[in-house]
Amino acid sequence: MDKKQARLRRARKTRARIAELKMVRLSVHRTNGHIYAQIIDETGSRVLASASTLEAEVRSDAGNGGNVKAAVAVGKRIAEKAKAAGIEKVSFDRAGFKYHGRVKALADAAREHGLVF
Structure with a gap:
């Protein structure tokens, strides 16, 4: 099992637990160059909000x-x-x-600005 397969296995387990709770989830994905965040509904089929470093407002900051x-x-x-x-x-x-690192920084900033998790 390589690093990517191990990460995806961990992700599946986490998503299964969140699906049992029937909660909206804040999903984070990171690459070497960017970081992405999405808020996905309880069913996992709709993105309710998203933000990433590709957005002009974020890139300027x-x-x-x-x-x-x-x-x-x-x-x-x-x-926001x-x-x-x-x-x-x-x-x-x-x-x-x-x-x-970046995942923790994103989570802490989201908490500071009003998200509860």
Whole structure:
């Protein structure tokens, strides 16, 4: 089992537990150059809000998308979009990534700006 398969296995297990709870989830995906966040409904079929380092507003704040500063900007943006959509409580889906570095920075920024998880 290589690193990607192990990460995807962890992601499947997490998503199965979140599906049992029937909660809206905040899903995070990171690459070397960017970080993405989506708020997905209970069924897993609709994206209710999204933010990433590809957005012009985030890019102007953070510059390079592959750093902690960019992750904080994405966390703030996703929390604002979630509040605008009427969502306050979510389950955090780290997609098998370690809760460290950029993933942790995004989560902490989202919490600071009003998301509960």
